[in-house]
Amino acid sequence: MLIFFLGILAAYYVAKLPRLVKGVLDVVLTLPLVLPPTVVGYFLLRLLGPKRTIGLWFLEVFDLRLTMVWYSAIFASAVVAFPLMYRTARGAFESFDVTLAHAARTLGKSNTWIFWRVMMPYCKQGIIAGTVLAFARALGEYGATAMIAGYTPGKTATISTTVYQLWRTGDDEGAMQWVLINLLISAVVLLCVNMLEKKDRRPRRRTVPVSGEVE
Amino acid sequence: MRLQVDIHKDFGKFQLDTSFEMDSGQVTGLLGASGCGKSLTLKCIAGIEKPDRGRVVLDGKVLFDSDAHINLPPQKRRVGYLFQNYALFPNMTVAQNIAVGVQDKAARQETVNRLISSFYLEGQEHKYPRQLSGGQQQRVALARILASGPEVLLLDEPFSALDSYLKWQVELELADILSAFHGPVLFVTHNRDEVQRLCQQVCVLDHGRSQAVMPVHQLFEAPHTLSACLLSGCKNVSRAQPTADGRVEALDWGVTLDPGRALPEGLTHIGVRAHYIRPVEGPGPNRLPCRVERVVENVFSTVVMLSTPGGNQGFSRLRIELEQEHWAALAGRDPLWLELPAKDLLLLTNS
Numbered sequence: 001m002l003i004f005f006l007g008i009l010a011a012y013y014v015a016k017l018p019r020l021v022k023g024v025l026d027v028v029l030t031l032p033l034v035l036p037p038t039v040v041g042y043f044l045l046r047l048l049g050p051k052r053t054i055g056l057w058f059l060e061v062f063d064l065r066l067t068m069v070w071y072s073a074i075f076a077s078a079v080v081a082f083p084l085m086y087r088t089a090r091g092a093f094e095s096f097d098v099t100l101a102h103a104a105r106t107l108g109k110s111n112t113w114i115f116w117r118v119m120m121p122y123c124k125q126g127i128i129a130g131t132v133l134a135f136a137r138a139l140g141e142y143g144a145t146a147m148i149a150g151y152t153p154g155k156t157a158t159i160s161t162t163v164y165q166l167w168r169t170g171d172d173e174g175a176m177q178w179v180l181i182n183l184l185i186s187a188v189v190l191l192c193v194n195m196l197e198k199k200d201r202r203p204r205r206r207t208v209p210v211s212g213e214v215e
Numbered sequence: 216m217r218l219q220v221d222i223h224k225d226f227g228k229f230q231l232d233t234s235f236e237m238d239s240g241q242v243t244g245l246l247g248a249s250g251c252g253k254s255l256t257l258k259c260i261a262g263i264e265k266p267d268r269g270r271v272v273l274d275g276k277v278l279f280d281s282d283a284h285i286n287l288p289p290q291k292r293r294v295g296y297l298f299q300n301y302a303l304f305p306n307m308t309v310a311q312n313i314a315v316g317v318q319d320k321a322a323r324q325e326t327v328n329r330l331i332s333s334f335y336l337e338g339q340e341h342k343y344p345r346q347l348s349g350g351q352q353q354r355v356a357l358a359r360i361l362a363s364g365p366e367v368l369l370l371d372e373p374f375s376a377l378d379s380y381l382k383w384q385v386e387l388e389l390a391d392i393l394s395a396f397h398g399p400v401l402f403v404t405h406n407r408d409e410v411q412r413l414c415q416q417v418c419v420l421d422h423g424r425s426q427a428v429m430p431v432h433q434l435f436e437a438p439h440t441l442s443a444c445l446l447s448g449c450k451n452v453s454r455a456q457p458t459a460d461g462r463v464e465a466l467d468w469g470v471t472l473d474p475g476r477a478l479p480e481g482l483t484h485i486g487v488r489a490h491y492i493r494p495v496e497g498p499g500p501n502r503l504p505c506r507v508e509r510v511v512e513n514v515f516s517t518v519v520m521l522s523t524p525g526g527n528q529g530f531s532r533l534r535i536e537l538e539q540e541h542w543a544a545l546a547g548r549d550p551l552w553l554e555l556p557a558k559d560l561l562l563l564t565n566s
Binding site for chain 1: 258261262263288289290291292294295296298300302304305306315316318359360363
């Protein structure tokens with residue numbers, strides 16, 4: 001969810017930027033996609049660790065540790081999966097026909113209305129694709145999670161770290177269980193996405209041949 | 216109601232520099248070649264593009280004024296803009312698209328129903344734009360615009376997205392809609408026939424610069440500028456130079472012509488429409504010997520391309536159009552003498 005909104009937000013604004021700024025931002029935002037997860041984990045530790053600026057600030061002000069707790073795993077997954085959401089959403093926004101937005105504006109509609117009622121439906125396919133990719137990546141995230149959240153059973157364990165730990169300690173059956181759960185979650189999500197897409201396409205299928213109609 | 220436009224925008228290589236005025240009940244054609252800034256002018260009026268300098272005033276209400284730093288957003292301008300591709304929302308049905316234009320929520324359903332019936336869209340309410348023909352799409356777009364209660368209509372090449380066999384019908388429908396609309400209408404096109412049929416006055420736009428607004432008949436009978444003359448469909452144009460005795464030397468045609476009237480200041484070109492050129496027996500004033508270069512048979516007429524004493528390339532060529540029988544009687548003459556009648560000579564300046 002976090003990635004969904006952040007990715008769309010980033011994509012919406014970046015798609016509007018001039019080319020040079022866009023190029024630079026693009027590199028920064030996409031970097032986690034091509035870096036090895038352990039490198040990302042290292043960077044996150046440098047940033048959020050209890051002795052680093054952000055980590056220290058949070059520790060002092062909110063008395064919150066940012067590493068080795070359950071939500072650290074969310075940071076890791078978010079950072080790693082974000083570029084997938086961002087890139088696909090950006091591609092979708094860039095292919096958006098701006099005259100539609102112009103038309104809505106001359107008809108008196110606000111930018112918020114245009115975003116939700118015209119732009120999002122128009123770019124739906126791209127956004128769904130981005131969500132699926134980001135979800136898959138987040139679910140499978142291991143390297144950065146292991147570094148920043150560690151593995152404390154029942155506390156900071158994610159499915160992928162659990163599977164690794166169980167297998168490493170020889171608990172083949174337990175690992176299998178988690179593998180099956182993972183498979184189930186992934187399958188259900190993909191199924192839902194597919195159904196969403198189908199529902200979206202159905203009304204458009206009864207297309208009447210356009211050129212044949214004369215009135 | 217009066218729309219006054221005076222805008223300047225600098226794109227480096229291209230400068231937009233247009234100014235004109237128009238009143239209610241008039242359809243003003245904005246005529247220009249592709250890429251001369253016609254659509255850009257509309258976008259500046261609608262508030263989609265921001266001009267560098269200038270003013271746009273609608274009925275005393277300032278929409279844009281660079282000096283006073285006024286730049287109303289498109290939402291507040293009440294300008295109806297018909298886009299070239301109609302810009303219908305693909306995810307909404309016909310009825311939903313039209314409802315977008317209605318501001319007053321209480322009257323929404325009623326307004327939509329009224330527009331659907333007056334635009335002959337009954338039975339199409341629940342279709343999506345891609346299921347409609349080009350003409351229907353245009354009607355939906357117009358209904359949507361009128362639903363928003365605009366004070367002025369801007370039409371950006373409304374027929375360019377249509378098949379040619381649909382065009383005629385749609386043009387008639389549009390003419391009816393325009394005559395029922397009370398505000399000023401600005402109609403952008405590169406097609407002289409559309410201007411002739413739909414507009415009362417015309418403003419020629421040449422490389423971003425607008426020329427004086429003139430009545431439509433003047434564009435065809437007596438254009439003053441080279442660009443207006445070419446856009447009005449005149450094919451025979453030569454560079455021209457005034458002579459000491461008040462005549463005109465047509466440089467490309469290699470002949471000196473006597474238009475029989477005073478020459479305008481800054482004369483640069485001379486033109487004559489193909490159907491005014493007369494084949495004649497022999498030499499005389501305003502006559503020149505030509506050689507047939509090419510004959511093109513049209514459905515009902517014959518177009519003949521001729522070389523002049525000035526040469527046989529580009530503007531040196533003359534083009535005449537004759538009935539087929541008429542041409543049959545003339546074929547084989549060499550040279551063929553042509554007369555360019557003095558009253559039909561168009562004296563042109565650059566701007």
